[in-house]
Amino acid sequence: MIKAIPSNGRGPFPRRPKPARSKARALRHKRFRLQKTLQLFVLLGMAYLLIFNFMPMVGIIVAFKKYSIQNGFVGIFTGEWVGFRYFVEFFTDYKFATVLTNTLAISLLKIAMSFPAPILLAIMLNEVRRSGFKRFVQAVSYLPHFISWVVVAGIMTAFFSESKGVINQLLVGSGLIDKGIPFLTSANLYWGLATWTSVWKSTGWWSIIFLAAIAGVDPALYEAAQIDGASRLRRIWHVTLPGIRSSIVVVLILTVGGLLGGGIMGGNFDQTMMLGNTLNNSRSEIIQTYAFRTGMVDLRFNYATAIDLSQSVISLVLIFASNAVSRKVAQTSLF
């Protein structure tokens, strides 16, 4: 019945006559020529994206293929298909449980500590009445964001090294302990080290976003709460926190989405590359660094890509899941 009507999406009307279409194309060509400088600008960028972004995306298939680096980029396509062999190898790797545990543990610890810390700092800064002091603390607290993990690691050795670190010098010097604590080379202390260095590095920077949110809270709400006799702590609890709830949720979703990378504040990869070493390896190796080392050091390119891809898939699932949960629980979501 329905098929009896010639369907072209516009109901039972004849198709648009051909000449009009080519006229539109001619018009587009003319416009294109008029915009040639702008088009050139954009096409340069598109060519760049094609080479540096899209080619590697296509190159992901190396995870499903036999490959030797001698064959260059083309070798990715000519290689023999091996299916999910490298994924299976990763999931049955003797290190799989270790790297997965470390990745999850470090990331969750970071969320637990370095996610609330900036909120707390922002609230504390907001309660300061002397604006000079407030600005000073703010300026100081951003600083660690701008230095690299290399410098952070350098600072760590200066402070936490077993024999020469300032902390151990003080502890041993005051007679509290006889022998320095190997903060940097003890596997058991690594998770703590990773979490606290991340808190140190990111708290100030991320407090900016919450300070901006607090500044947007209606002052009339504070006055009303004050008239009702709410104490300052109560005002923070009942006015400030609900006022910045949506910012908190957005940042939380982003953090959970980037969970395996340490969240947006984490920089898990650089951190582990710098602070991880042979002695704390059993607690410091994470999926990313493991993939990196299998690829760049052991030169097992297809295996490393498979590991990388597994992590991306897990991350994607996490961001969608956290988004769905927050839509249900907090009625706020990213998409």
Add this chain to the structure above:
Amino acid sequence: MRRRNAISRSLEDRVLDTVNIVLLVIIAFITMYPFYYILILSFNDGGDAIRGGIYFWPRSFSLENFQQFFESSKWMRSLIVTVARTVAGTAIGVMFTCVVSYGLSKKDLVYHGIYMKILIIAMYFSGGLIPYYILLKSLRLLNTFAVYVIPGALNIFFVMICISFFRDIPEELIESAYLDGSTEFNTFLKIVLPVSLPLLATMTLFIGVGHWNSWIDSAYYVRSENLRTLSYRMMEVINQTMQPEDPTARLYAAESSRATTQSMQMAAMVVALGPIMCVYPFLQKYFAKGIMLGAVKG
């Protein structure tokens, strides 16, 4: 009744304020002291520093660490490479990003929709490390200076920011230039860029700091010792000191030379931090803008 209430409230206020300020002072100290500590250590004699006990000022002031740093051809070379890559990388990155996003900011561009889709896909998906490495190798970029500059030349996140910035430039400004017979390119160069200075400053800061701090590319995309960056050299020294202290190695290395390596590392860190510290106060007002946009990107 009323008075008691007022007093108790002000008491709570005072306690809260004091606790708050004390905590913030502690936080500021914990954040700032490490920087101060490496500064004083870098100005202290290396052999003396190894005895420890330096906390607030250099015990035996000396410029030797810096002298050693600047006299060492290995370190100087890395400093030059780092400066060169930062200048070249930032200039090319900022320019290219601006040019591409100016084109994309025009909504009446033919194929605009397709271009934007390509951009969004490139922003959210990536091929990951290994295919990227294979690509760089195939393009013969490995082990060249260009590998520092070209692969990061287009920052998609900043393209998004630039597009929205350029769209906010008043239409009349650009149209008047056209009416005066200015070409598209001249309009971009003489009208659009000058009114976008705050944007250019923010981008220069973030892209520049990224280049200055970068070390992964120096460690894995480059093999020539002449192309190593400052961050890479520091990483080398730190990795040595992070490793467990090997007793045999200690026997071989004279105590004094060990000490100098440590102190020189501090000098290198001060050199690495210097430029960031110098531009820091001037660019602070742009930070807030930067992070708000960064949060959108995630």
